Amino acid sequence: MEPELIAPMLAKAADAIPGGEGWLYEPKWDGFRAIVTWASAGEPFLQSRDLKPLGRYFPELVEGLARALPGPAVLDGEIVIMGPRGLDFDALQQRVHPAASRIARLAQETPAAFVAFDLLREGDTPLFDRPLAERRERLERLMAAARPPLYLTPATRDPATAQEWFERFEGAGFDGVIAKRLDGVYQPGRRGWVKVKHLxxxxxxxxxxxxxxxxxxxxxxxxxxxxxxxxxxxxxxxxxxxxxxxxxxxxxxxxxxxxxxxxxxxxxxxxxxxxxxxxxxxxxxxxxxxxxxxxxxxxxxxxxxxxxxxxxxxxxxxxxxxxxxxxxxxxxxxxxxxxxxxxxx
Missing domain, CATH: 2.40.50.140 (Nucleic acid-binding proteins)
Structure with a gap:
């Protein structure tokens, strides 16, 4: 039986990076938003932003995440493909194809990775109502034992560092900055985060x-x-x-x-x-x-x-x-x- 579907928390656009205390800043990834659910007794389930299964398009992730995850968990993050010039969204989009033979070939030629930025469940413990500061701390501990194709997104609490990222991360896969309140809970389907994109x-x-x-x-x-x-x-x-x-x-x-x-x-x-x-x-x-x-x-x-x-x-x-x-x-x-x-x- 497929896991319960979760509407990902979203971000609203802003013209500038919010400053002051109490923010966590992350690079904005250019990939496919996805939630990964793994209960140990079976394959990881990959779900898209619009609540559709993604696993058939990324068989290497289904197999690889089962090995990479140290225990049962529900992770929010981004599916990406890293190329020589940065993240390759074109290669990523080619996966959404009905032919299983083509998907299998591309999984070998351009393997995908999953970059985690939130932890929604750890073992049997739901974390939706826990503050982001706690979820990030738990995520970092969990990811300390992780291995490819599972990766942890960089993050900082320093607005100056976030501004520096924004000025340098123009293209190549980092296309802006996401700002999240450290005391914020996870709100499925709600625009509770802030995104500042490059133009x-x-x-x-x-x-x-x-x-x-x-x-x-x-x-x-x-x-x-x-x-x-x-x-x-x-x-x-x-x-x-x-x-x-x-x-x-x-x-x-x-x-x-x-x-x-x-x-x-x-x-x-x-x-x-x-x-x-x-x-x-x-x-x-x-x-x-x-x-x-x-x-x-x-x-x-x-x-x-x-x-x-x-x-x-x-x-x-x-x-x-x-x-x-x-x-x-x-x-x-x-x-x-x-x-x-x-x-x-």
Whole structure:
């Protein structure tokens, strides 16, 4: 019988790291949120944030956590895959696939790990109503005997250290800071923590656009963004649609002189807009091609491989930038020493 499902405690967004006494700060991991339940008499049960079982997608974790856990426990944490350039969310997402043979192959090629940041039950003792300070102390004792693929997240009570983390953990898998009250209890499904996420910037080439649905010819829906690789090939990396209704109409005039039907211009040799995938289904992905002469600055939160996971936010035009200078180098982020230290323990 499957264990009782637990709605994970969540965080609400804030613009700055809260200061003062009584906070515990942790890096914000870029992975799949998961709760692991293990009762010793059977396999560990992996549950997603939306209360669905995850074990079939991560067989190496089901097997590895049974060996790694020193005793029965319920842990809250993040499933991650560590690559040479940091955490690899793209590799993680490839696991959510119906083919068992593919999952088995990827489990060997890109094995996942579980990073624990909370302890909800130890043995037969539920800890939901215990303060975080006690839960963290118990978690550290439990994890002292743990081994891969189980890891403990770094944490600090020093707001200055948390601010330093935030300034250095830009990309590579640490995408901000989570702040938690040390006297706080665990509230399933409630936004009782605080998250402060990075917003990174990039200068991108506008290589195309999509019409605003139902307003074709009168209103632009989104701009299609690109970056050049080392070989000078333009790749589609995402889109931005953060425009007012008036700005959408003004874009029609701005983009008109750049429209072209020449398939040898702009997107073509590299990744292009509208590439089909199982995520897009039957969605209309038709787009209009532009000569790659406009550059705009956007902000974004996460990268998925070499593209923006979510829509970017338009900031301003950059007429001072040569489009050819807009390369993937902007997205490179060093792997924080703390991230390496967790996995090299």
């Amino acid at each position: 990174r910037t990039a200068d991108c080439v506008v290589g195309g656009f999509r019409w605003n649905r139902g307003e074709e010819g009168r209103s632009v829906g989104s701009l299609l963004l690109g970056l050049y690789d080392d070989a000078g090939v333009l790749h589609f990396v995402g889109h931005t649609s953060s425009f007012s209704a008036a700005a959408r109409r003004e874009l029609v005039e701005r983009l008109a002189p750049l429209r072209t039907d020449d398939e040898g211009v702009g997107f073509g040799q590299g990744r292009t807009p509208g590439a089909p995938s199982r995520w897009t289904g039957t969605k209309d992905l038709s787009w209009e091609r532009l000569r790659p002469e406009l550059v705009c600055e956007v902000t974004f939160d996460y990268l998925q491989g070499n593209r923006f996971r979510h829509a970017a936010t338009f900031q301003r035009w950059r007429p001072d930038r040569d489009p050819r200078s807009c390369t993937f180098d902007q997205l490179e982020a060093p792997v924080p020493a703390e991230l390496r230290a967790v996995f090299e323990r």
